[in-house]
Amino acid sequence: MSFLETGRAKPSREMVLRLGEHLDLPLRERNGLLLAAGYAPVYAESTLDSPRMASVQAAIRELLNAHEPFPALVVDRGWNLVDANGGITMLTEDIDPDLLTNVLRASLHPEGLAPHIVNLGEWRAHLLGRLGRQITLTADPELSELYAELAGYPCDQPEPEIELPGPGDILVPLRVRRAGRELSFFSITATFGTPLDITVAELVIESFFPADAATAAFLRDTPL
Template sequence: MSTQTAGELLRHWRLERRLSQLELAGRAETSARHLSFIETGRATPSRTMLAHLSEHLEIPLRERNRLLLAAGYAPAYAEPSLDTPAMDAVRGAMRQILVGHQPYPALAIDQSWTMIDANSGVALLLAGIDPALLNPPVNALRLSLHPDGMAGRIVNLAQWRGHVFARLSRQIEVTGSPALVELRDELLAYPGGEIDPVLPEPDQAVVPLRLLSDGHELSFLSVTTVFGTPMNVTVAELAIESFFPADEDTMKRLTAA
């Protein structure tokens, strides 16, 4: 986004959320006239008003800080490093979830899909991957779709690519992240089939990850876990991707290992 003023940023997010000035004003219990004045710079919004509008527009915390700065206010949401004492409880909770999920794979990622932590079960996903892709920072989506990564072992690659790009597009729409747009463009250039809409098979509940491992096909369901009520940027952008067996054979092979 090249916009700079608070009013321009608010208008950007209002249009991203496909709301008219009247609709947003109704939700925020203000007048459409006042909202119009804020967007055009004829009125200066208070810090409280910006926070109020941000809530109704579901603006990510990182972008709320940018909005506050554009209006001349100090950022409200810290972005501490994960290794600071203030984040001990968050790190501990992440590690507990990851370890508790073994022997099934699970990894922690940030908003850009950079791998933050992982359990021992992830080694199964990483088998045979080009070591160059494992040099930090390691990107989980690049690992899965790169031709030298997991792509050659994914049985339903075209379907999995469709799932990944649908999810990534939704994430870009929500966050407006230029880094995610750049990542999507890179991944689209990888071979692997057309990006068609993911249509369900009979009785299919979710898109599985079907992966070859030592001559056997394993099938996984992925579940995303996020922290509730985050109050800083770092926590808001963390997620845990957990993979569960999608069939009995996969469960038996992993628990017997």
């Protein structure tokens, strides 16, 4: 390793791949590492509508449908909306369709969901923290631009620098005021376990669950 670090030896293709794996680099960044070392990329990047992605599309759709009536959505590496189920309309109604193309923008823009989020400062800090960690890992300039845009949106609530639990808290909830009542959610994110394609590796499924019995009952009783 010291020879590689000082330039006295050139890493083999296998060594580059092993370093990328041990550093837990995303597949896109591993391709970049290979190119920098003088090797061809090994990870393909398919379009979602390509035939080879049919099984992936089917799995996503099955997960989204099974989660109804609770909201669930799928985003790509730039937080662009890929797909969503019918339950998401409870959160997105009356939001400009142009904003809905990007989930973070739709959540934090003053003409998006933000005015309806009861704990906006807390939820905003949570989302920006997730995006910041993604930027640290990938150094993606487009994500950095998105972060700067989102950070410039107004917020009239304090934004905690550290997520500290209050009495009885076990997670950060999303509390929104919709249909004349306050609804409370927590989310679970999922990724594909053994991706060998960049597009597959970068898909994230986020499923929202009711954080209290009243929210669960309201969603179950509300037609999609």
